[in-house]
Amino acid sequence: MGAMSRVEPKTTKGRATRDRVLATAADLITDRGVAGVSLDDVCAHARVSRSQLYHYFDDKADLVRAVVGVTTDAVLAGQDEHLDHLDSWAAIEAWCDQLVSFQQARNGAGGCPIGSLVGQLAERDEGARAALAASFDRWERHLAHGLERMAARGELRPDADPAALATATMASLQGGLVLTQARRDPRQLRIALDGALAMLRSGGATGSALRTSGGLADQDPVGRVAQELGHALG
Amino acid sequence: MGAMSRVEPKTTKGRATRDRVLATAADLITDRGVAGVSLDDVCAHARVSRSQLYHYFDDKADLVRAVVGVTTDAVLAGQDEHLDHLDSWAAIEAWCDQLVSFQQARNGAGGCPIGSLVGQLAERDEGARAALAASFDRWERHLAHGLERMAARGELRPDADPAALATATMASLQGGLVLTQARRDPRQLRIALDGALAMLRSGGATGSALRTSGGLADQDPVGRVAQELGHALG
DNA sequence: CAGACTATGGACTGTCAAGTCCAGTTCTGA
DNA sequence: TCAGAACTGGACTTGACAGTCCATAGTCTG
Numbered sequence: 001m002g003a004m005s006r007v008e009p010k011t012t013k014g015r016a017t018r019d020r021v022l023a024t025a026a027d028l029i030t031d032r033g034v035a036g037v038s039l040d041d042v043c044a045h046a047r048v049s050r051s052q053l054y055h056y057f058d059d060k061a062d063l064v065r066a067v068v069g070v071t072t073d074a075v076l077a078g079q080d081e082h083l084d085h086l087d088s089w090a091a092i093e094a095w096c097d098q099l100v101s102f103q104q105a106r107n108g109a110g111g112c113p114i115g116s117l118v119g120q121l122a123e124r125d126e127g128a129r130a131a132l133a134a135s136f137d138r139w140e141r142h143l144a145h146g147l148e149r150m151a152a153r154g155e156l157r158p159d160a161d162p163a164a165l166a167t168a169t170m171a172s173l174q175g176g177l178v179l180t181q182a183r184r185d186p187r188q189l190r191i192a193l194d195g196a197l198a199m200l201r202s203g204g205a206t207g208s209a210l211r212t213s214g215g216l217a218d219q220d221p222v223g224r225v226a227q228e229l230g231h232a233l234g
Numbered sequence: 235m236g237a238m239s240r241v242e243p244k245t246t247k248g249r250a251t252r253d254r255v256l257a258t259a260a261d262l263i264t265d266r267g268v269a270g271v272s273l274d275d276v277c278a279h280a281r282v283s284r285s286q287l288y289h290y291f292d293d294k295a296d297l298v299r300a301v302v303g304v305t306t307d308a309v310l311a312g313q314d315e316h317l318d319h320l321d322s323w324a325a326i327e328a329w330c331d332q333l334v335s336f337q338q339a340r341n342g343a344g345g346c347p348i349g350s351l352v353g354q355l356a357e358r359d360e361g362a363r364a365a366l367a368a369s370f371d372r373w374e375r376h377l378a379h380g381l382e383r384m385a386a387r388g389e390l391r392p393d394a395d396p397a398a399l400a401t402a403t404m405a406s407l408q409g410g411l412v413l414t415q416a417r418r419d420p421r422q423l424r425i426a427l428d429g430a431l432a433m434l435r436s437g438g439a440t441g442s443a444l445r446t447s448g449g450l451a452d453q454d455p456v457g458r459v460a461q462e463l464g465h466a467l468g
Numbered sequence: 469c470a471g472a473c474t475a476t477g478g479a480c481t482g483t484c485a486a487g488t489c490c491a492g493t494t495c496t497g498a
Numbered sequence: 499t500c501a502g503a504a505c506t507g508g509a510c511t512t513g514a515c516a517g518t519c520c521a522t523a524g525t526c527t528g
Contacts, residue, residue: 050507
């Protein structure tokens with residue numbers, strides 16, 4: 001994995017400093033975008049000297065890749081009451097409601113902290129792109145598992161593919177957030193997620209669509225996630 | 235929009251120069267992102283001097299706002315065989331197929347030129363955000379009109395809302411492109427669009443979207459964003 | 469053709485950011 | 499206690515980029 005010039009903290013104080021830098025960077029980047037944040041900004045807000053930042057991270061790209069993981073942690077943590085129980089219609093609806101009301105509270109601004117990073121990083125930094133793919137995997141897996149449990153209980157149409165349904169729902173969520181952000185209108189997300197719910201209830205695409213589709217399921221999610229996260233966060 | 239310091243070309247040569255700058259900028263920005271393109275890059279590729287660029291555009295932000303329109307023109311032009319006839323299942327499927335095969339040809343890279351700009355610009359430049367919202371409107375209107383014609387012919391469920399269905403489909407498209415870009419896997423778009431087709435056939439959400447859209451009133455103005463971000467990320 | 473308007477090249481300025489280096493100080497944990 | 503780790507702070511280099519300016523070349527029109 002190339003030159004390992006960056007350092008892992010060896011004391012609790014060092015760990016705290018590194019964490020503070022990371023959290024600050026994640027905050028600023030979510031707010032202003034990657035290009036809108038300088039390392040001086042990060043140092044100032046985290047009350048840390050430049051030398052420390054370069055002590056723990058190789059360069060800005062290294063920091064940004066680490067930020068992807070931290071941002072994902074934060075996004076998932078904000079939903080943790082729902083994510084492990086997405087195995088009933090009521091639970092899935094409650095999850096959607098939470099996502100929508102969060103956007104309403106923000107007046108539609110901000111979009112998805114992870115999704116926004118895709119547009120900024122995916123074409124410029126392969127490591128960051130892989131980390132973002134891993135983020136979506138982590139997120140989507142919760143829904144896929146819930147849908148699998150529903151399928152096992154016969155609450156989905158027998159020919160439904162839980163993995164594909166989860167992917168399609170994630171797409172509605174991300175796209176709904178893009179439209180919400182562009183139009184400054186949280187109803188866009190509501191409409192997108194209501195569409196996703198209708199799709200889930202209908203059992204999703206059947207026939208040719210399922211034949212050609214490969215969701216998380218046939219992509220060896222666990223192994224890839226671990227590898228990509230390891231690559232990104234070291 | 236305030237001070238009109240930028241100049242409209244008054245000769246055919248001037249018009250050609252301005253168009254060349256715009257087309258070049260749109261190309262480069264689609265490729266590398268807004269922050270990844272310098273005005274020197276644009277000048278070099280367009281074989282134009284910096285003074286020309288500043289003659290026709292106020293500054294970089296002005297250029298970028300103009301690029302939004304040009305990019306939208308290009309995206310819609312790439313679909314013009316389909317956009318005006320999205321009024322049958324076969325036509326909608328053909329449109330989806332074209333979108334997917336385009337992504338396949340690019341190996342999943344690039345995402346949506348318009349959608350990517352949202353993440354880069356929406357929070358930083360209100361004019362650009364408005365232009366992007368208008369772009370989505372232009373795009374979505376084609377589908378909405380097609381669905382309206384289908385509804386008029388009784389080819390949709392009677393309680394279906396063509397406008398909401400179009401919005402939900404656009405969300406699936408945009409989100410599918412985000413996932414495709416992050417995972418470098420065009421099948422993600424296929425799955426998302428198959429989900430959208432299932433949703434369309436099912437008639438989409440009934441009632442729920444309309445119920446909640448009345449709740450726009452309780453959008454709380456300012457202030458919460460920073461606090462919630464801090465809560466989510468801190 | 470001549471003067472007015474337009475287009476153009478390219479140098480120039482100021483600013484800001486990334487990354488390096490180092491000399492010295494404080495803290496932590498075995 | 500003491501060695502190693504964490505940390506400070508700033509100077510410095512290098513490079514990139516936004517934006518300005520002016521002299522000149524080209525083009526239009528009366």
